[in-house]
Amino acid sequence: EDGRKLWLRYIKVSDQQALNRTIKTTSNHPVAQQAKQELDNYWKSTNLQLTINRKATNLKDGFRIQQNKNGLELIAQHAVGLLYGAYHLLNEQELGRDFSSYQIEEIPSFDIRILNHWDNLDRTVERGYAGYSLWKWEELPIQISPRYEEYARANASIGINATVLNNVNASPQILSSEYLNKVKVLADIFRKYGIKVYLSVNFSSPKVIGGLKDSDPLNKDVQHWWKHKIKEVYQLIPDFGGFLVKANSEGQPGPQDYGRTHADGANMLADEMKPYGGMIMWRAFVYNPTKEDRAKQAYQEFVPLDNQFRDNVIVQIKNGPVDFQPREPFTSLFGAMKNTAQMIEFQITQEYLGFSNHLVYLAPLFKETLDSDTYADGVGSTVAKITDGTLRKVQKSAIAGVANIGEDRNWTGHHFGQANWYAFGRLAWNHQLSSEEIADEWLRLTFSKEKEFVHTMSKLMIDSRETVVNYMMPMGLHHIFAFDHHYGPEPWGDRPSGRADWMPWYYHNANVNGIGFNRTISGSNAVGQYNEPLRTIYNNIDSCPENLLLWFHHVSWNHKMKSQRTLWDELCFYYDQGVQEVREFQRTWDQMEKYVDAERFNAVQSKLKIQSKDAVWWKDACLLYFQTFSRQPIPYSIERPIHELEEMKKIKLPLKHHN
Ligand code: BDP
Numbered sequence: 294e295d296g297r298k299l300w301l302r303y304i305k306v307s308d309q310q311a312l313n314r315t316i317k318t319t320s321n322h323p324v325a326q327q328a329k330q331e332l333d334n335y336w337k338s339t340n341l342q343l344t345i346n347r348k349a350t351n352l353k354d355g356f357r358i359q360q361n362k363n364g365l366e367l368i369a370q371h372a373v374g375l376l377y378g379a380y381h382l383l384n385e386q387e388l389g390r391d392f393s394s395y396q397i398e399e400i401p402s403f404d405i406r407i408l409n410h411w412d413n414l415d416r417t418v419e420r421g422y423a424g425y426s427l428w429k430w431e432e433l434p435i436q437i438s439p440r441y442e443e444y445a446r447a448n449a450s451i452g453i454n455a456t457v458l459n460n461v462n463a464s465p466q467i468l469s470s471e472y473l474n475k476v477k478v479l480a481d482i483f484r485k486y487g488i489k490v491y492l493s494v495n496f497s498s499p500k501v502i503g504g505l506k507d508s509d510p511l512n513k514d515v516q517h518w519w520k521h522k523i524k525e526v527y528q529l530i531p532d533f534g535g536f537l538v539k540a541n542s543e544g545q546p547g548p549q550d551y552g553r554t555h556a557d558g559a560n561m562l563a564d565e566m567k568p569y570g571g572m573i574m575w576r577a578f579v580y581n582p583t584k585e586d587r588a589k590q591a592y593q594e595f596v597p598l599d600n601q602f603r604d605n606v607i608v609q610i611k612n613g614p615v616d617f618q619p620r621e622p623f624t625s626l627f628g629a630m631k632n633t634a635q636m637i638e639f640q641i642t643q644e645y646l647g648f649s650n651h652l653v654y655l656a657p658l659f660k661e662t663l664d665s666d667t668y669a670d671g672v673g674s675t676v677a678k679i680t681d682g683t684l685r686k687v688q689k690s691a692i693a694g695v696a697n698i699g700e701d702r703n704w705t706g707h708h709f710g711q712a713n714w715y716a717f718g719r720l721a722w723n724h725q726l727s728s729e730e731i732a733d734e735w736l737r738l739t740f741s742k743e744k745e746f747v748h749t750m751s752k753l754m755i756d757s758r759e760t761v762v763n764y765m766m767p768m769g770l771h772h773i774f775a776f777d778h779h780y781g782p783e784p785w786g787d788r789p790s791g792r793a794d795w796m797p798w799y800y801h802n803a804n805v806n807g808i809g810f811n812r813t814i815s816g817s818n819a820v821g822q823y824n825e826p827l828r829t830i831y832n833n834i835d836s837c838p839e840n841l842l843l844w845f846h847h848v849s850w851n852h853k854m855k856s857q858r859t860l861w862d863e864l865c866f867y868y869d870q871g872v873q874e875v876r877e878f879q880r881t882w883d884q885m886e887k888y889v890d891a892e893r894f895n896a897v898q899s900k901l902k903i904q905s906k907d908a909v910w911w912k913d914a915c916l917l918y919f920q921t922f923s924r925q926p927i928p929y930s931i932e933r934p935i936h937e938l939e940e941m942k943k944i945k946l947p948l949k950h951h952n
Pocket of ligand 1: 419420461462539543578616617644
């Protein structure tokens with residue numbers, strides 16, 4: 294049991310069971326045939342009729358299941374809806390549902406539910422912790438790994454319908470004819486599962502692989518180059534999804550290199566894509582080492598461009614304004630552009646959450662942002678409703694997750710990393726699902742249906758997000774990671790030659806007076822980018838939620854917290870709490886041994902040991918370092934440090950950030 298089967302553990306029907314029911318469809322569409330095939334293989338319950346009803350326009354990608362006189366009928370407007378309905382039925386069967394009076398209608402929350410792979414052409418994966426890339430470029434287009442289809446099936450089973458194959462720090466080579474022919478093979482495999490392929494493109498491609506003198510979006514030759522390239526792409530892949538672009542961000546080229554705006558760049562590509570129905574996903578992850586607070590820069594750059602983007606452009610915005618931290622407020626840009634389609638980008642891979650060593654269930658993090666009220670169009674303007682098309686009509690709504698998938702046998706490195714891939718898909722399908730419901734389903738499909746196991750582990754999973762916040766960065770602390778690889782703590786980190794906004798001190802601002810980033814009106818005024826009442830709530834130290842306190846305020850060490858502890862004592866308390874919680878996870882998991890196969894049990898047990906050690910490392914590093922400013926004792930009720938600060942400063946991990 295190596296975890297390769299993920300949550301897809303259906304058991305084949307016996308010949309007898311197959312005789313007891315019929316499965317029919319009138320559609321020859323390959324995707325409908327795929328749905329039928331899955332049901333032929335695994336469906337045991339009742340007769341099933343699969344129907345495509347073109348008039349059921351309200352169903353779009355969704356489906357309805359209802360009783361008919363012979364059994365159950367699964368209805369969809371398109372073949373892909375039948376496929377989603379088939380997996381739905383199989384999962385329900387696995388979960389032991391009674392189908393005697395079964396009736397349900399499911400319609401996805403977002404139109405485009407997309408994974409972003411940060412996979413390089415040399416098969417390293419930027420911020421990937423599950424081995425090399427799944428895409429064996431050197432073997433394609435001739436040799437085909439069985440995992441391509443397994444991958445597509447797993448995604449389809451949770452409703453994911455699109456994938457960006459390559460890193461946002463894109464090699465121009467991906468658009469060479471040689472690579473496009475490889476991409477085509479993957480697209481052909483994924484199509485049967487309703488998955489469209491997208492590519493990240495490098496804005497300098499016309500110059501680098503096209504041999505043009507520049508890549509200025511207003512240069513006619515450049516436009517011409519893109520027109521031809523896009524034509525070539527669609528000749529190979531008629532249902533190609535579109536491009537994802539990281540431009541003028543962290544050293545990537547972009548339209549600003551030629552004095553043009555993000556809108557100029559995005560629109561030029563969008564115009565060439567338009568005839569084919571392709572999309573441009575344009576990232577808003579932009580910041581420069583200026584005096585301006587990094588957390589404010591995306592808003593400042595993009596809000597003035599509102600109204601200027603074509604309707605097949607969608608601005609892709611990270612959930613938080615800095616960078617996928619354990620906890621951030623939502624990015625103020627959500628809702629701030631009234632006439633621009635916006636999508637959210639989550640990070641499923643745990644760049645800032647202990648890689649694939651720490652058990653951190655991300656649904657609560659995803660939900661926290663999706664459910665945040667931006668107040669952009671009055672009360673109830675949640676990030677979910679801003680991005681899913683409820684409040685603002687968009688051509689296509691979308692949601693992206695940076696994939697945590699690699700070549701490892703179990704796909705995600707940590708067995709519980711699979712839950713984050715699963716949770717992303719489920720929330721993209723239905724953002725109203727609770728984290729508990731998703732954990733519960735996933736545990737039952739993946740590990741065991743024993744009540745005791747599911748109940749215990751679901752609670753552990755739900756708690757795990759707050760736990761990582763506690764031992765890494767409680768109360769709104771952020772980005773105090775070791776330089777570049779972002780695994781361990783380095784609150785002391787400094788490189789005289791490096792960019793200030795890549796240094797931990799830029800974010801924590803610890804000194805003898807206190808700690809935290811003053812983003813109030815008297816500081817960087819990032820609070821000014823939020824709508825009322827949030828602006829006032831965040832600006833005031835007494836009303837600011839304590840879990841974001843040090844995000845918005847520089848707070849004195851003796852500040853009284855709601856618990857009546859001083860800030861310093863509270864900080865110590867949280868770090869210690871995080872450590873205690875991971876130790877509790879270990880105890881809990883050990884008690885689950887009887888429910889889990891030995892291989893997966895041992896693998897998770899070992900990972901929890903690493904997580905426990907790391908939690909202590911985080912606690913000791915941060916408390917001993919911040920203590921040099923607070924100059925106060927660590928409360929005596931708390932476990933004593935076991936490391937020396939100077940020793941920890943010397944730790945160098947052999948981790949490399951592949952760019
Ligand atoms: C940061 C990563 C970096 C990515 C960048 C991005 O550290 O590797 O290239 O985000 O999203 O989180 O573009």
